[in-house]
Amino acid sequence: MKFFIDTANLEDIKKANKIGILAGVTTNPSLVAKEGVKFEDRIAEICKAVPNVESVSAEVTPDALTAEEMIAQADELIKINGGDKRVTIKLPMTLAGLEACRYLADKGVKTNVTLIFTVNQALLAARAGATYVSPFLGRLDDISQDGVQLVSKIAELFRVHNLESQIIAASVRHPDHVTRVAMEGAHIATVPYSVIEQLTKHPLTDQGIDKFAADWEKTKSQ
Ligand code: E4P
Secondary structure (H helix, E strand, C coil): CEEEEECCCHHHHHHHHHCCCEEEEECCHHHHHHHCCCHHHHHHHHHHHCCCCCEEEEECCCCCCCHHHHHHHHHHHCCHHHHCCCEEEEEECCHHHHHHHHHHHHCCCCEEEEEECCHHHHHHHHHCCCCEEEEEHHHHHHCCCCHHHHHHHHHHHHHHCCCCCEEEEECCCCHHHHHHHHHHCCCEEEECHHHHHHHCCCHHHHHHHHHHHHHHHHHCCC
């Protein structure tokens, strides 16, 4: 399973990239709003900051309701940085979003169909040519449904039918989500930087570091 980072914060993106684990970046309107920056400018900055990653998701704005409106926005987004092919158009899971997805997929543009909450939605997105499908596990858990089970079912369905879309486990809230979606066959987890930090932690690691440091001090007087 690969890691994408789920943020529009440049510093967090750079920090995650420094440790050599990053394969992509996902953003959404809420994450961009949090940064108080112009959307297209931030996507351009992200692309420049992480030349090594495979994908940078840029979501069409919520006021684009028809496929034509979404495609018009996508046409501008794919021009970013002189036509960076990694810019991935993130589309909502609606009829219009699927129509835009098929159009863009046929043009060779990467797409990420977002806000997926059922297996059927994932199947439709895959058949519409989505490069990535994004089931939101945390938001399902929030309403007492099982987000990891959804990822597991989508992974099984894609295996059975040889569907090429990659599953991005999204709305990941904690390390246990990461372990479980990796075991269940998600291709990618997109996670906030705070979760990446948590993934490195174990109390025995900290204790071990402290013990080695204390013992190393002793060697200085030997
Ligand atoms: C994914 O692409 C979304 O940006 C994200 O994972 C949503 O997560 P949230 O439910 O924590 O807002």
